[in-house]
Amino acid sequence: MVTIQEALRIIQDQKISLKSELKPLEEALGFALETETIAPFDVPEFDxxxxxxxxxxxxxxxxxxxxxxxxxxxxxxxxxxxxxxxxxxxxxxxxxxxxxxxxxxxxxxxxxxxxxxxxxxxxxxxKKGGQLTEGQTVFEKGHLLNPPSLSLMGSLGLEALEVISKPKINIITTGNELVKPGQPKTVGQIYESNSFAISGALQQFGFQYHQKTQIKDDFDATKVGIKRALESCDVLIISGGISVGDYDFVKQSLEENGVNELFYKVFQKPGKPLYFGRKENQFVFALPGNPASSLTCFYVYVLPLLHRLSGYEKNGLTTYQFPIKHPFKNTFGRPSFLKAAVIDGNVEILDGQGSSMIRSMAKGNALAFVDDGETLNDGDMVRCKLIS
Known part of the structure; x- marks a missing residue:
């Protein structure tokens, strides 16, 4: 088991290779530039x-x-x-x-x-050249293209840009109890939802999944499903099957497919049974099956690596500090990422902190980090990651 800081360091220390591609201007939003852009003429070109x-x-x-x-x-x-x-x-x-x-x-x-x-x-x-002069650097390599960037690039007459490719991402969900929404279910079954949370979080930050697969809790099926997913992705995100139960086959299946474990289990709540591994230039995250744990681990651990693989200067969500609105003590026995709401510059720790409770996360907009045993009084500053 590793600490939160050790897990983040291991992810950050991974050597990566970036790919590039030529993107039409209208499709380049959210990509990072592969090369420096130089102004081909003055902007404006005339008074x-x-x-x-x-x-x-x-x-x-x-x-x-x-x-x-x-x-x-x-x-x-x-x-x-x-x-x-x-x-x-x-x-x-x-x-x-x-x-x-x-x-x-x-x-x-x-x-x-x-x-x-x-x-x-x-x-x-x-005035002529009031914004840019011919030969001036417009944007450095790695600049993240936002709507104003695209406007400026268009004003330079550029119809396509050399950008850093985003990673190809596959998603696997595991569980005998899972039924696709819209299908009939029996007692003991539940509707599968984690893939929608993960794919939605990917979309929220400008990523798309390539392939999404649901697998039963069966060793052979899990092994084959992982093998097929690794054939067509840079990053594989697996939800469920990574704990130590009799029907948790993900860790063994990853080993059988040549994935090298970089860490397994993090001293935190939620999301203790988190796995991170690598196979050559491919990366694998196996997230816990509980919805809030799965999504929390995505925000804290998966997103920073996706940003790095996309050439972003910023990796992951920015941490801010806000005063807490009420007393709180972390009695969970582990450092905790807590569902929270930041309103008018103050943070409130929400009810419903269970790993399976997703409604409180949906109604909040932040993850508040409170260390093991830490006691907070009104107005004390809390570290928060804004998730929406």
Whole structure:
């Protein structure tokens, strides 16, 4: 058995190899860049108007209107002192323009423009290269592509990006008692739910599973199911069958399939019977079968490795500290990740901390870490991982 810190260190110390691929811009959200991006030209490429209004030559309060420039126009208008043109947002500003005055602060009579206030040099003009200059680094390697990133990449004319591939993930659930939702069940059976929690958590953080399989508590079936799953994945996540019961065959089946155990059992609650192993460049997590334990282990241990395999700079959920709203003592006998709710900057430990109780986790938004035997009073700071 290992401590929480030892388990996290073992996962973090794993040497990994990253893969890359070319992704269309519209499919690149949530991927990390494989290479540094360099600006191929200035952004903006030309001085342009930040407003619908009038481009002015010189600093006056009256101007003679001599034309119009719309966004996308390529024509050149040479202004003289005291002249102005109607201009629209994004349109190229004439070379000798001093400022742009927004239309709300103007009035026009015949061909004369009147300003409500004196303009300032450079007012409402987006200068050439004001955001990026040609040859400047736009994003470093490993930058996580969010919607603004995609917008900027699109403005550079890039239709596809070289990104770090995300790991291919397979899911196995085990248990004779499990029945797929929508199917009839008998007394003693329950509906399978952990695969929905795991696949939902994957989707929440921008991952997708490749294959999902349900296996009975049978050694041969478990061994064959694991063998097949390992043929098509980088990470295998197994739920159930990893404890020490007579029908728990996962650990032995992993050994038979050449998976090397890196740790088994963590001194924590929930999720003590957690397994982590490796076969060459493939990784295996065998999570406890109880729903809250399974999902807690995913957030704390699986997610950091998925982030690393995707080239992310950040690994796993960020830990924050919040004051607790009520006294609490950890009497569970182990360091504990507790279902909690952070509301208005304060954390509340929720009822229903049992490993099988998923409703309290669904109603909360955090995992609060409280050490074995730790006593907390009102206002004491608690370490929390926000899960939603």
């Amino acid at each position: 342009n108007s930040a407003m619908d209004g009038y481009a002015l030559c010189g600093l006056f309060q009256e101007y003679q209107l001599v034309g119009e420039v719309a966004a996308g126009d390529s024509k050149e208008i040479e202004l003289k002192d005291g002249e102005a043109v109607r201009i629209f947002t994004g349109a190229k500003v004439p070379e000798k323009a001093t400022a742009v005055m927004m239309q709300e602060k103007t009035s026009v009579k015949e061909s004369t423009l009147y300003l409500d206030e004196m303009p300032r040099v450079g007012q409402n003009i987006r």
